[in-house]
Amino acid sequence: MLKGIIVLLFFQFIGECISKLFSLLVPGPVIGMILLLIFLMIRKSSFKSLDNAVFIHLRYLPMLFIPAAMGIITQVDILKKEFWAILISLLLGTIIALIFSAKLMDYLTDKKAKNEL
Template sequence: MQFLNGITLLLVYQLVGEITVRLFGLPIPGPVLGMVLLFLTLVIRKRSGGALDTAANGLLSHLSLLFVPAGVGMMVYFSRILDEWLPIALSLVLGTAITMIVTAGAMLATQRLLARRPRRDG
């Protein structure tokens, strides 16, 4: 029953996000807004509750199943992927490299910022 309550809660947040996006014509997906609303709720409450924990752990334990549709899509459009392999490969390689460079830069900037700050022990 805990799992069902948790899934229901997740779906309610997704529904609220979807309705809000459609009512106000927002340029973001409804589930993303629902996730932001759920995050804000969790930050305010400072805990998640047993039902939500049970549902989240259940979904995470079967996360690999969510990759099946992507794999099917790749097989359906395999000929197109073969035709467009160069832009796809370049975007993957460059996107990964840019992400790694930006992450390393953010880490170095944070380390320098923290090193300049006087330590307060106690």
């Protein structure tokens, strides 16, 4: 499990370095997560210690939403002022994501069916 935590911290560190070096608006942990995804896609599998480290962290994931909820509560005046813009963007974003996901699933299932023939 220690190896898994070290891998997670390594990718977060690399992401932070890239974010600071190039003055990006994207947070370092997000860049690190994308790099970890690319690493795992190239490797085509995970390893036991990384799986264990991730499983332990996933138990505490809901606690990460508490600061975001508190941030929303403190910005009620802005939410009231920009209610319609927020509502429309949420609805449009959800619809676009659903359409994209459905098209991607159609494409992938068609591709899988062609490969099985």
